[in-house]
Amino acid sequence: MSVVLYEPGVEEAPVRSRRGLVWETIRRRPSATVGAVLLLVIALAAVLAPWIAPYGLHDQVGPVFGRPSRSHPLGLDDGGIDMVTLLMWGARISLVVGFAATAVSILIGGVVGIVSGYFGGWVDTLLMRITDYFLVIPDVPLMIVVAAIWGPSLFHIVIVIGILLWTGTARVIRAQVKSVRERVYVKRARALGAGHARIVLRHVLPQVAPLLIANTVLTVAVAVFDETALSFLGLGDPSRISLGKVIENAFQRAAISSGAWWAIVPPGALVAIVILACSLVGQALEDALNPRLRVAHLGARTFRLRPLVGRGAESV
């Protein structure tokens, strides 16, 4: 009977697997590729820091605020420690906190978003009011208060950042879940008698996953920034060096008046690059996921003209 499988006008394949869309986007869009490569390089450098850092983290290899030279391309900090080494070790903590806080945030935000969007009704209203409550809390003052009360430690920082960032995720995921829930195949599954767990896990989550990934990447950017801010304000874990702490140290030890820009600018720049890289990847993923942004708009006269084909003049 109908054995012919292909047909023009059948839409381009949406996506075969969860990983498909993410991978494809990173491969195809230059901004995402650049961002991903940057992140990879920085993450690798951070992870391998103990082995590939040029100098020891606590080795004083020169004078205080030593100038950049061939053996120390980014100079030395206020303790005579090589800046490149510091950056690599600092990135470790910054990224760890960034990812950990993001994990907390995505977990809370994802669950709230899914439950809220799927069940609707009073559950939705309640969860959204709670979300609103968290949304209006100013981040940095809260972090200051919490750090002041609980004391600064890596764990507290991660929790504080995580608790403040989940709201954005929750809202985005909730919107998507609400839309997926109305799709015919979900209604069909309900009509078949499928339980909520099954529908959420099998039908809703796969549709939401790419968006969740995009959101995760963007959240990492914010988390890294928040951590840097906290450390800069002296609320970070004093026993750990993060990029924010590096900046704070330099700031406290009068790097600026000493003219030692290399102690402040590089760590700041590195934070900015990490945030930029995450944003590039995250934005590209979001764009790829939003079907409306993909539609080629009917532009007046944007199409090209080709020479006449002339398959024989019309004989009618």
Add this chain to the structure above:
Amino acid sequence: MTLLAVEDLVVRYPVPRGLVGTLARRPRLDVHAVDGVTLDVGSGELVALVGESGCGKTTTAQTVLRLVDPVSGTVRFQGSDITQLGPSALRPLRRRMQIVYQDPYESLDPRLRVRAAVEEPLVIHRLGSRAERAERVRDALARVELSPPELFLDRYPHELSGGQRQRVAIAAALVLEPELLVADEPVSMLDVSVRAGILQLLDSLRAGGLGILMITHDLSTAARFADRICVMYLGRIVEEGPASEVVENPQHPYTRALLSVVPSRDPRRRRRPQILRGEAPDATRIPSGCRFHPRCPIAIEICPQVDPQLERPAAARSPEHRAACVRA
């Protein structure tokens, strides 16, 4: 054997008033989606529920499957009253009543292969071992004429044409061996050249004993494939009877008007169209008396006062042909 017996079904939706409306004490309006519908479907019978948008046919179908709760009336499936049953009691029933949706492009999860999509109902209801399920999936695909099944099992929906997707959706409905199938506009989103194939498939399933309730706005399709037609207007059935009867000898002015405006494919055949003015009033404000009287070409004085019931018209040729019109 009567599979499905619906009696005096009433379904209403409150129109949300919003904060301002509540504060201003605006009267609470209800959408009278279904306003007293009685119909039967027997096994091996295809009943077409016909009407324009907003007439309540889709809501009726959803209520029959208990996806929506009625305000009053009864739904009986194979004799037992299922109107008040809760979700857990309904679960085993869901196996015996299935639905096929209008949109073949949306009714299949794009991430599931055909095999998984057709198997899912069995998994949900925990039926059979893995091997048994695989066997039933292949049988279902064969029944919908997707042969050989191997060619289709591993495909994703986007690799199939509209007609093929709809067949997969039907297979997924059949795999549980239901007794009643509700088909909501099963071919309206398919190309013309493919429609007949799907309809013929439904026809052969009906011949095999399946009871089918088909929702459609297309009278031509209903006329060709249905055993009986029920014409709905604003939440009520205004005419019902054997398909050929309703189409050849319509007794209700609405049915007559509808039939007259269906364009014919033959350019020489121009019916004299009776185009009704305006559109159906919204279901929150059902007209008094006969709900059709404001648009009726033959309305008389008593029409705004009397709400006619379905009765056998004088000019009917079959005992089962009924129309709700005082002038019939």
Add this chain to the structure above:
Amino acid sequence: MSTLLQVEDLHVWFELPDGGELHAVQGLSLGVGTGERVGLVGESGCGKTTTALAIMGLLPPTASASGRVLLDGKDVLAGGEATIRPRRWVDVAIVFQGAMNALNPVRTVGSQIVEALELHGRARGGAARARAAQLLESVGIPAARAKRYPHELSGGMRQRAAIAMALSCNPRVLIADEPTTALDVMVQAQILELLDALCRDFGLALILVTHDLPVVAQLCDAAAVMYAGEIVERGPVDALYHDPRHPYTRLLFAATADLDGRDAPVVSIPGAPPRLDRELVGCPFSPRCDRRFDPCGTLRPALRALDDGHAAACHLNGVGG
């Protein structure tokens, strides 16, 4: 009757994401004269909407086109945006598919028509509002409704408003893409009656793009049947139904449900249309054709005139490419 719009040998290609090309329209020629109604009929993917957009010069950036679109003898396709722009909406207007859902939801219906008038310099201010009210009346919408928002109107009303908008600059040719597809049969009848009256009373030329054969049979004088990007048969609708000279036309009519044809055998066409991202060999319909014979697989038939205004691209009428 003069020819207002003439399309000659139109080809449209679309770039595909993976580098290939989709040849969506393959050498289409079509003409329409004053007061004439021509149907462009075909199933999904045949290229009819693409043709309509090409005529209006509204193809997306991934498209490329060749051929001629002659408005009053002047080629507006090759002439560039400068040639088509002053004539778009003024000489030829389009009611897009799903237009009734594309009205701006935050502006009143009347103001959207005023906008069209002002953009094309037809009228301003009070005069524009008066003209808008007049247009609405002419499509059967009471002028008072001009102050309503789209969501306050029914589907049929919105479609009428979309038609009014298309008529705002008094075009001589109207292209209607699936104008009644999402509408109930009664509302469809109203809209078709409206289009009929507009053509009769104002000499409007109509190109009706649709998959719905009965609508074309009732409203149009002539029609062109499209398959796989080209016209496979065209002629007066009467001839197409009573004397089809292409198997696809015959089968398409036969597959169309009809109230009067209840006892006729049910017909469906097996298979699916060919992919247009590859070069087609032979007749594009031959894999599905019930009358194919030797030349069909290798020689692509050309659209040839048969008798008065009737043409078909089929070897059954005489082998020839």
